[in-house]
Amino acid sequence: MMLMGKSTVLLKFKLHKRTIRLCLGACIAILAPILAWIVAPCFCDDPMTIINRRTPVRTFYDINGQVIHMEPTYDFQWRFDIPLEDVSPFAIRAILDTEDTRFFQHGGVDYRSTIRAACQNLFHRKIVSGASTISMQLVSISKPRKRSYWNKILQATEARRLEQLHSKDEILQAYLNHLPFGGKIYGIQAASQAYFGVNASQLNRSEATLLAGIPQRPNAFKPDKYLQRARKRQITVLNLMRRNNSIAQDELIDIIKNEPLRMTKDRSYYPIAPKINPIHTHFINLARQEAQNSLHINCAIDTQATHLIHKALVDQLNKLPDVNDAAAVLIHNSSRQCRAIIGTVDFSNPIDGQVNAATAIRSAGSTLKPFIFLESMDAGLITADTILNDAKINFSGYAPGNYDGQYSGKIRAAEALAFSLNTPAVNLLKQITTQRMIRKLNEIDLVSSRINHANHGLALALGTVGHSLLNLTNAYSTIPNQGFFQKATFINQSNNSPISIAFSRPATQLITQILTSRELPQATFPIAWKTGTSTGNHDAWCIAFTPEYTIGIWVGNKNGKPSASLVGATAAIPPAVHALQAIYKNSFPKPWEYDQQLLPLNKICAESGLAPTPACKKIKLAQTLLNVPLAHCKKCTRFTKQQQITILSPKHNTYLTEDDEPVTLNLEANLKDVIWFIDGQFIGTLPNGSTHDFTPGRHTITAVDPNHNAKSHKISFAVDQLVLED
Ligand SMILES: [Zn+2]
Incomplete structure (x- = not known):
């Protein structure tokens, strides 16, 4: 009994242990994927960085703000980046009703429609519905992948990351700017311009609903090629809007019956860009280099003046x-x-x-x-x-x-x-x-x-x-x-x-x-x-x-x-x-404004046109440059042989004196009233015959013409003491 009792307890204990293990295993099996699902987005990169790297069309404007040239993206797409508020609200509603009704309610993945899609896919045994939200579609635009369940999980995870990092408006704006609309046309602004020649803010309800239907199969619903198909798809869009109570039944009928599609007539490959005028090409090339990465390049070009010069x-x-x-x-x-x-x-x-x-x-x-x-x-x-x-x-x-x-x-x-x-x-x-x-x-x-x-x-x-x-x-x-x-x-x-x-x-x-x-x-x-x-x-x-x-x-x-x-x-x-x-056909140039103070009138030598020296005879007034010293005339400083002063007295010899007494000598030159310098000292203008006392020693005398017409003359002489012998 004791033995039996012991083995029963052991069995019960073993059973209990197994149940705990099973329960733990079950818990881990259920919780692990949930935990993984919760934390997985933290390991994803931000898909928006790839989106933001795709630069849109560059637009060149002239000095008056007129578009003169547009350049497609590096991969030759026609795409413009516009803010959300520049898109017609009706067009946004139409796109949301068509692509993702519950966009503002979910966090990147719409679980309700995912379950519905999963049931449909199981029933058809293949993927017939992707249940892709706008966030998931944006991920797919940033990183296109093959259709598979695993890739769908990756896409959903990255979509949740996108929603963690960006607001709904940011996601919606990026989505509207990158949606494919057929051919090389991407984004709602390029589509509005290409198909209807209007901005995305100016779309009427009919055009908005027509555009909203295109992204599902962009090339099949291209309205410039397959208008009937696109119109049929437009009815689907309108019905989806009706179902979501975005429009009433009579509004739906009014749109179909009364609102015209303003289809553009230009069927050229570049329906958006104006054809570049060849004479602007070289200017645009230089502006492009200077503007580097700018998308809106306001060129300084005056196209009217350019045409006149050309x-x-x-x-x-x-x-x-x-x-x-x-x-x-x-x-x-x-x-x-x-x-x-x-x-x-x-x-x-x-x-x-x-x-x-x-x-x-x-x-x-x-x-x-x-x-x-x-x-x-x-x-x-x-x-x-x-x-x-x-x-x-x-x-x-x-x-x-x-x-x-x-x-x-x-x-x-x-x-x-x-x-x-x-x-x-x-x-x-x-x-x-x-x-x-x-x-x-x-x-x-x-x-x-x-x-x-x-x-x-x-x-x-x-x-x-x-x-x-x-x-x-x-x-x-x-x-x-x-x-x-x-x-x-x-x-x-x-x-x-x-x-x-x-x-x-x-x-x-x-x-x-x-x-x-x-x-x-x-x-x-x-x-x-x-x-x-x-x-x-x-x-x-x-x-x-x-x-x-x-x-x-x-x-x-x-x-x-x-x-x-x-x-x-x-x-x-x-x-x-x-x-x-x-x-200057309709105006005159401004008159030249000369500032006379910059060119003051000053005396110059009329012979050389340079700053006069005392030797310059002809002087005139002329414009000179303020604060720029003008070089002096060198032309007038040369003298001829006739124009030379000769000192006649004292003579170039030795004078004698007794007992340290100075010798009184006449100052005489061949010209009247010359300026005298004795031993380097200015004496002044003296008439011929004036006298001066010279002490014993060597002396120099210079005679200078006060009018600078004659070359000055310099002599030296000595006054020696007479030593008398006893
Ligand atoms: Zn001169």
């Missing part, structure tokens, strides 16, 4: 039979924004048509001269009235001549620049040195800092170093900007590039006066201008500016073929004038 170039080329191309740059001076870049006249030309001649490096002829004159003014070497010598020169074999082979002899600096004479410019460059000039040209982006001045030497003055039209035009806009240099921008925003002072305000004002002094042929208002012709007639240039704009024109052949007609004055001036006249 027309002026085309008209000019029609007159030049053996010249094929031209380029232009227009800069708005005060904002330092480019308003036009025309890199080619005919973009469709198979030979170099797409090459941007506005940024190509070419020999710029005389166009550099104003900068040499500016730098010479700031160095105090010249003012407008300084006399330069235009004559044959030869610096160790370098002997540049003038364009017409003529020399003007003595000429004012202002005229030497206005008439673009070569030898005065080369002489000035020699004085300021090529090293200094290259440093300055580098400051205004005209030469690279790596350039070796030894390779260019004085020929630099004649434009042997290459420059782009863009940089040259921008360097010129430093002049109307009172000497301030800044890189030009292609984006319509405040220009944040660094500003440097390249030239003084007085110098830029004086150069403007000089460059406006010769009237630009056919111009009806004052324009400052300078032309250039490269050696061998390869390139013709004209840079012109008003207070508001600086325009640069290049005319030539991109293959460098020379032509006798490629002369700056005849080939490049006409398009510059016609373009500026057209730009």
Whole structure:
């Protein structure tokens, strides 16, 4: 009995242990997946980061806010990112009723519809319903996977992660912006634009419900191709809305019967993007580089001015039979924004048509001269009235001549620049040195800092170093900007590039006066201008500016073929004038505002045009640069033989005295009333025959002409003590 009792207890205990184990096992089997389900999302990455990496279409606007170009995404999708509030609320309701009625109630997975879908799938023994919520669909858009139960679980887990990290509005907005609408059209804004030519906020109820049906089978319901199918699907959408009480029955009928679909007529592959005008292409390329990743690029381009300049170039080329191309740059001076870049006249030309001649490096002829004159003014070497010598020169074999082979002899600096004479410019460059000039040209982006001045030497003055039209035009806009240099921008925003002072305000004002002094042929208002012709007639240039704009024109052949007609004055001036006249058709340029205090009138030597010395005979008043000391005249300091003072007394010998007594001597010169210096001390103007006492020792006497007409005379003599012998 005892034994039996013992074994029963043991059995009971064993049974009990097994039950506990079974129960524990069952608990773990049930709880583990639940726990795994709960914690799994914590191990997922945020699917939104992949979504956010997909940049939408980039839109380019002109200065007036008009769209001039659109660029599809890197994978050639047409997709725009718009905020949720820019989507018609009716369209949002239609999409929610169609795709995910309980979107605002669930946390990424709709368990009610999942169970319903699971039953349907079991019944049909295959996946017929995915029960995908909007969050799950967004995950699927971010990471497309094959259809399987396991992938569905992964998708649901990531959808829950999405809901943990982002608000419902954020998820809905991303979903609406990435939904496929057939072909390359993604997102509700692109679909609204492509199919109905309206924004997503302007969709009517009929269009909204038609669009809401497309994402289920985007290519099958594409309304521009399969309108009947899409309409049929629209009825399904409307019925779903009716079932969810989003619309009433009579509203449903009203939508179908009375609301029109405003289908776009354009069936082109890019129904959204305006066709890019080829003459804007080079500008857009430069703006794209500057804007980097921006999606909305507000270009500084003035399309109207661009067309006017382009027309002026085309008209000019029609007159030049053996010249094929031209380029232009227009800069708005005060904002330092480019308003036009025309890199080619005919973009469709198979030979170099797409090459941007506005940024190509070419020999710029005389166009550099104003900068040499500016730098010479700031160095105090010249003012407008300084006399330069235009004559044959030869610096160790370098002997540049003038364009017409003529020399003007003595000429004012202002005229030497206005008439673009070569030898005065080369002489000035020699004085300021090529090293200094290259440093300055580098400051205004005209030469690279790596350039070796030894390779260019004085020929630099004649434009042997290459420059782009863009940089040259921008360097010129430093002049109307009172000497301030800044890189030009292609984006319509405040220009944040660094500003440097390249030239003084007085110098830029004086150069403007000089460059406006010769009237630009056919111009009806004052324009400052300078032309250039490269050696061998390869390139013709004209840079012109008003207070508001600086325009640069290049005319030539991109293959460098020379032509006798490629002369700056005849080939490049006409398009510059016609373009500026057209730009100012309805207005006049502001008058030039000259500040007379910057160029005060001062005495200069009329012979040299430099600061006078006492030797200068002819003096006149002329504009000088404020706070820039002008070099002194050296011309008038040389004296002729006749104009020399001779001290007649004392003589250049030895005088004797007794007993330390001073010797009284006459002071006499060949001129009357000279200034006397004795032993380096100023004595004053004394008439001839005046006397002076000299103590024993050596003495020096200098006689100076108070009018500086005659060279002074210096003598020395000694007064020795007479020693008497006993
Ligand atoms: Zn002088």
